[in-house]
Amino acid sequence: MENHKRSFALSNGTAKPASDLVIRPMADGDIDAILDMENAVFSDPWPRMAFVEQLKGPYWGAIVAEHAGVVIxxxxYLVVADESHLTNIAVTPEHRRKSVAKLLLERILQIVADLDCTLILLEVRPSNREAIGFYEKYGFDLLYRRPNYYRRPIEDALVMVRHLTDNED
Ligand SMILES: CC(C)(COP(=O)(O)OP(=O)(O)OC[C@H]1O[C@@H](n2cnc3c(N)ncnc32)[C@H](O)[C@@H]1OP(=O)(O)O)[C@@H](O)C(=O)NCCC(=O)NCCS
Structure with missing residues (x-):
């Protein structure tokens, strides 16, 4: 790291993302494909309007990972003063364990750090072991448990936090 500016490269030498993977802002034209993924991946998917609103920032936003022209x-994310939230993240099943989510998270950490956020929060279902494994790998710690947070099915949420400091990686 050349100077004090925070950098969130999460690589540890084992990353194996496709070389033609592009991380870019979500656009209107992505929403149909995103909705297909959202409906396939989650039991309580966001509606279209939630994604439409994501594109109207400036204190929230969305990014996509695109491989060979296809969103995978x-x-x-959402920013409230110096706090940020990772509000959604998903990768298509056939592209998992290839560091795609790592690259998405890395970009969001950089975006919210540039907005002077000091921490990033998220909620996750306790039953979602793969997501918890991902978050733990990238420095999120359990903050508290929020009872009956989710619907379809009803479930508690684990609230996790990662502090964003100059030396953290
Ligand atoms: C969670 C999710 C986004 C991870 O995406 P991904 O692209 O596969 O994650 P990455 O390849 O960047 O994973 C990086 C690391 O996270 C951890 N991890 C990822 N998936 C994991 C799993 N199923 N079990 C345990 N650890 C896991 C591993 O340490 C992994 O590194 P490794 O592959 O070298 O072992 C993906 O599984 C997903 O889309 N799940 C469904 C949607 C969802 O639950 N989103 C979260 C809602 S709160």
Missing amino acids: GYAC
Whole structure:
């Protein structure tokens, strides 16, 4: 790292993303494909309007991972003062364990750090072991448990946090 500016490269030498993977802002034209993924991946998917609103920032936003012209993952964030939230993240099943989510998270950490956020929060279902494994790998710790947070099916949420400091990686 050349100076004090925070950098969120999460690579540890084992990353293996496709070389033609592009991380870019979500656009209107992505929403149909994103909705297909969202409906396939989640039991309580976001409606179209939630994604439409994501594109109207400036204190929230969404990015996608595109491989060979096809969107294979996406992530959304929200900023409230110096706190940020990772509000959504998903990768298509056939592209998992290839560091796609890592690259999406890395970009969001950079975006919210540039907006002077000092931490990033998220909620996750306790039953979602793969997501919890991903978040733990990238420095999120359990903050508290929020009872009956989710619907379809009803489930508690684990609230996790990662502090964003100059030396954290
Ligand atoms: C969670 C999710 C986004 C991870 O995406 P991904 O692109 O596969 O993640 P990455 O390849 O970047 O994973 C990086 C690391 O996270 C951890 N991880 C990822 N998936 C994991 C799993 N199923 N079990 C345990 N650890 C896992 C691993 O340490 C992994 O590194 P490794 O592959 O070298 O072992 C993906 O599984 C997904 O889309 N799940 C469904 C949607 C969802 O649940 N989103 C979260 C809602 S809160």
